[in-house]
Amino acid sequence: MVEKSFPPGDGTSRSETSTEPMTADRTPLFCDLALAERIERAEALLMAECAEAAQRRGTKGFVRVVAGGVASFAEEDSPYNKVAGLGFDGLPSAADLDAVEEAFAAHGATPQVELAHLADPEIGALLTARGYRLESFENVLGLALDGEYERSSPAGIVIRPSGDDEFEHWLDVMAEAVAEPDTQGVPWHEEFPREIYQRALRDSASAGVRRYAAVRADVLAGGAGLRVSEGIAQFAGAATAPVHRRRGIQSALLSARLADAKAAGCDVAVITTQPGSKSQQNAQRQGFDLLYTRAVLVKHNP
Structure with missing residues (x-):
């Protein structure tokens, strides 16, 4: 799932969707x-x-x-x-x-x-x-954190905090995943060189973004980020290495971060996606609502 609270692009598999059913009586989050x-x-x-x-x-x-x-x-x-x-x-x-x-x-x-x-x-x-x-x-999509959230992972998938001892490996896995991004919907207007992307991830870690590791068969298969600010849980990037896709890793990373965001006292979780993308579709299947759109305005110098 592409989550653009920091560098976009994660190469989510098109078939990796939520298994959580949405209730018909759920009230969508209204953004004032x-x-x-x-x-x-x-x-x-x-x-x-x-x-x-x-x-x-x-x-x-x-x-x-x-x-x-x-x-x-x-x-x-x-x-x-x-x-x-x-x-x-x-x-x-x-x-x-x-x-x-x-x-x-x-x-x-x-x-x-x-x-x-x-x-x-x-x-x-x-x-x-x-x-x-x-x-x-x-x-910008959001989810009201007004329920109870439990971690849920498919058999063989473990989601845990990612420590400093594996930081370099975690960076490599994230960079490998974003090299094959989500291609459904409107393309991202930005692309970043691998080394810039990895340095941006380092900077985000220094800025308080929590790192998550997804482990499959004792192999680091993906990762994600979460930042908490004034009750807002920013879902800051998620990625799955190509060889480990279609295993439910993205949904597992999402459920772990929802549980941690709720435990941290957040009342709203936020994901940013490209319009019409598979990432947006997956987020909405998880209960996220479209809150508003950002226009990207650029001034090119002569």
Whole structure:
């Protein structure tokens, strides 16, 4: 399942779907402005903390607060180079946007804004007037954690925390899996070199993303991430190595993280997917509801 709270792409098998039946009387999660603001604030905080982690290992990046959101740059080609969380705390001023665009330009990067459709619509008009162009969309799905969640794994599959002793191996498995991504639906608008993806995973670990390992036949077969922020459980990436797909690993990773998110006191779990993707379909089968869409707006320099 592709979960884009940090680097997207996981190569989930198209046949690896949920075995959990959905009840007909389940009430879908409704996303009001307050919930959207919480989710976007958690996303912005994750981008900022990952960019700061990159700087601690020596990159020349930046993090700028702008109108309730953040602009962050970790390193060249990083998935943490973007503006997130705008639209819930007033309009950014022209001076704010000038400063952000100049900061990206100083690093040879293109400004990219991920704007929730529940944000103040004037921000979209403001950005397009400055030359930003719509390039793609991504969907934010959520699940209200108001029930009891137990870990469930198929026979022969073990889901456990992934320790530092296997970090390098875990990184290799994740990179192998994302090399063959989900191809159903709208393609991801971003692709990242293997070494950049792995460094981004290191930075996310430094930013508090918990790592999970899926073990099959005593072999590390996949992994996933979970980050908890202000009651929001961000499902931060999940991957299964190609040779181990069609075994129910993704569903097992999901159930383990749901149980841990509930135990940590979260009230909402969030997954970000590409529109129409198998990942979105699988998430909805697990009970996640489509909450809102983000527009990806990019300003290409002449």
